[in-house]
Amino acid sequence: MGGPLERCELLAPPAPELAERVIGDVLARAARLGPADPLLRTVTPREERAWTAAGLLADAERVAAGLLARHEPGTRIATCLANGPEAVLLQFGVALAGMVLVPVNPRSRGPELEHALRLSGAAAVYAAEDAGGNPAADLAEQTAARLPGLRAVHRCTGEWRALLHDRATALPTVSPQSLAQIQFTSGTTGRAKGVEITHAGMVATAHAFRARIGLAEGGVWINPMPLFHTAGNVLGVMGGLWQRCEHVVVPFEPGRVLALVPERRATLLSAAPTLLDLLMARPEIGDTDLRSLQVVFTGGQTVRPGFVDRVESTFGAPLITTFGMTETCGSALLSAPTDPDPVRRTTVGRPLAGTDVRIATPEGDPAVPGETGELWVRGERLTRGYHQDPAATAAAIDPEGWLHTGDLAVMDATGACRIVGRLKDMIKTGGENVSPEEVEEVVAGHPSVVRAAVVGAPDDRWGELVVAFVVPEPGARIDPAELERHCRDRLSPFKVPRAWRTVDELPMTASTKIQRAELRRMAAADPDLRRPAVP
Incomplete structure (x- = not known):
């Protein structure tokens, strides 16, 4: 080149x-x-x-x-x-x-x-x-x-x-x-x-x-x-x-x-x-x-x-x-x-x-x-x-x-490529676009987290809420408040997850890809994430 x-x-x-x-x-x-x-x-x-x-x-x-x-x-x-x-x-x-x-x-x-x-x-x-x-x-x-x-x-x-x-x-x-x-x-x-x-x-x-x-x-x-x-x-x-x-x-x-x-x-x-x-x-x-x-x-x-x-x-x-x-x-x-x-x-x-x-x-x-x-x-x-x-x-x-x-x-200018997300996975919240991959990288950088996946959950006020599913390090306890502070120091406010869910493992396909559709289904079915429209 x-x-x-x-x-x-x-x-x-x-x-x-x-x-x-x-x-x-x-x-x-x-x-x-x-x-x-x-x-x-x-x-x-x-x-x-x-x-x-x-x-x-x-x-x-x-x-x-x-x-x-x-x-x-x-x-x-x-x-x-x-x-x-x-x-x-x-x-x-x-x-x-x-x-x-x-x-x-x-x-x-x-x-x-x-x-x-x-x-x-x-x-x-x-x-x-x-x-x-x-x-x-x-x-x-x-x-x-x-x-x-x-x-x-x-x-x-x-x-x-x-x-x-x-x-x-x-x-x-x-x-x-x-x-x-x-x-x-x-x-x-x-x-x-x-x-x-x-x-x-x-x-x-x-x-x-x-x-x-x-x-x-x-x-x-x-x-x-x-x-x-x-x-x-x-x-x-x-x-x-x-x-x-x-x-x-x-x-x-x-x-x-x-x-x-x-x-x-x-x-x-x-x-x-x-x-x-x-x-x-x-x-x-x-x-x-x-x-x-x-x-x-x-x-x-x-x-x-x-x-x-x-x-x-x-x-x-x-x-x-x-x-x-x-x-x-x-x-x-x-x-x-x-x-x-x-x-x-x-x-x-x-x-x-x-x-x-x-x-x-x-x-x-x-x-x-x-x-x-x-x-x-x-x-x-x-x-x-x-x-x-x-x-x-x-x-x-x-x-x-x-x-x-x-x-x-x-x-970059040398031809090397970095993958930053999926078009269909883009979360639209409050008129802003959020790349799940960007948020996941920040969440997974916390010492209590092994892996993380971020999806959008339907919301009448915001369009979608940013929801994080996290797998903790062995023996670690997930503290949502601490993770939120960690993210706010590194992300714009609209990108910070509004809800946190701890899981033992993330759902994967046979080829070890995260099943985001399953996580979106779980988030959509979560009663704690449902909220009536603002009058």
């Missing part, structure tokens, strides 16, 4: 031309360059199993052969599985077979699972018999009775060898622009939408993600991020392929994940902010050898400077943060381990290769540096649309190809 930006629009040069354009190409590359290299390790309560690059390719081809014995290329194949060998092998096998993966949260209840299977048109589903107490396979069988197109339910017990076919099969040629997956949005507002993701988008995003991290090939990546989301199966599974590292896939259990760092001499740890909080709360963390870590990666929600400082001092490695959505294959902007402290501590970094970014004014023009606007992104990694929902697609992606993210952001 040249001198300081005058307008907040970065039109990226084309991403590097890759010889590998589909998922199978990247797997074959790893097997060709280092067939005996460790490429995958899965750690589950049932067993720990490792694959070399050549062995993983061979098993993935056998999974693809089994799928092709039952289905045609293009068929939708759903999975409802926790992190483990079945989830990874099916991700690769479905891609090699030219079919479309539909990864579904294994903890989905009946209506959620039925919505995903019905919308995607899945012909088969591989579901865990027990997903953390949720009988996913039973629910899938009950759903199949109502969906004539769902022809097969495969009950998965962790015995991944049952997926392997015993005869070689010619695999189809797969187009880079063909549909690779239908993934579902977090569902923080309304029913989840099916996001169409292409092979080219997944491959390009994972390549750019790995390049921004900048580590030498090899190493060990520990990935407890769920494989039914892009953070787990694009940035993790596919990023690990490009890195040619030992990619350790594990369900999130804090003690086990933490122990794996010294056991495997991990160089990178992926975890959402909530998961990092849980890891740092483990009593044994002070005695755990974390010196092998070179990078800790996070995303999915806004992180604050104090949190970054705490992670980096605890783990002894730089924390890098991404802005991404299902619609961007999990990452569009990313900070780098070599970025200066202000960038790592306060921003989500700069656009990945091949990604255009604009901070747009309400009129759609590029803002000036330091001005708040809506974050727009454009590029090959973007979704081609929402499955069977042209109206939602047209509402999100404009004719010039810009995805209107709905996130409010500020770009």
Whole structure:
């Protein structure tokens, strides 16, 4: 980039031309360059199993052969599985077979699972018999009775060898622009939408993600991020392929994940902010050898400077943060381990290769540096649309190809972006606009508070009241008067919460995003916040 930006629009040069354009190409590359290299390790309560690059390719081809014995290329194949060998092998096998993966949260209840299977048109589903107490396979069988197109339910017990076919099969040629997956949005507002993701988008995003991290090939990546989301199966599974590292896939259990760092001499740890909080709360963390870590990666929600400082001092490695959505294959902007402290501590970094970014004014023009606007992104990694929902697609992606993210952001003169809130989450009180993120940062800065979320509650006098939900530090007592004084010293009066609610935990989606819609519902239903209109 040249001198300081005058307008907040970065039109990226084309991403590097890759010889590998589909998922199978990247797997074959790893097997060709280092067939005996460790490429995958899965750690589950049932067993720990490792694959070399050549062995993983061979098993993935056998999974693809089994799928092709039952289905045609293009068929939708759903999975409802926790992190483990079945989830990874099916991700690769479905891609090699030219079919479309539909990864579904294994903890989905009946209506959620039925919505995903019905919308995607899945012909088969591989579901865990027990997903953390949720009988996913039973629910899938009950759903199949109502969906004539769902022809097969495969009950998965962790015995991944049952997926392997015993005869070689010619695999189809797969187009880079063909549909690779239908993934579902977090569902923080309304029913989840099916996001169409292409092979080219997944491959390009994972390549750019790995390049921004900048580590030498090899190493060990520990990935407890769920494989039914892009953070787990694009940035993790596919990023690990490009890195040619030992990619350790594990369900999130804090003690086990933490122990794996010294056991495997991990160089990178992926975890959402909530998961990092849980890891740092483990009593044994002070005695755990974390010196092998070179990078800790996070995303999915806004992180604050104090949190970054705490992670980096605890783990002894730089924390890098991404802005991404299902619609961007999990990452569009990313900070780098070599970025200066202000960038790592306060921003989500700069656009990945091949990604255009604009901070747009309400009129759609590029803002000036330091001005708040809506974050727009454009590029090959973007979704081609929402499955069977042209109206939602047209509402999100404009004719010039810009995805209107709905996130409010500020770009500095170097191109680094800071997320400051959501358009739809903006609280309107007494004629003023309040960004929840700004207030949350101040509230969470109080020593008695671990986490905070701020929403608006309907009010006849003010339009909305600013309401704060706070999770206290262990053993701490929340004093609303003290928190109010803390905020008044740091915020304009109209931004200071008018009501405080203490909770044990904030409601989260499966991808660890705060369910603001649920908090708004709780606030609206709170009788202490209801007040008649002023006569």
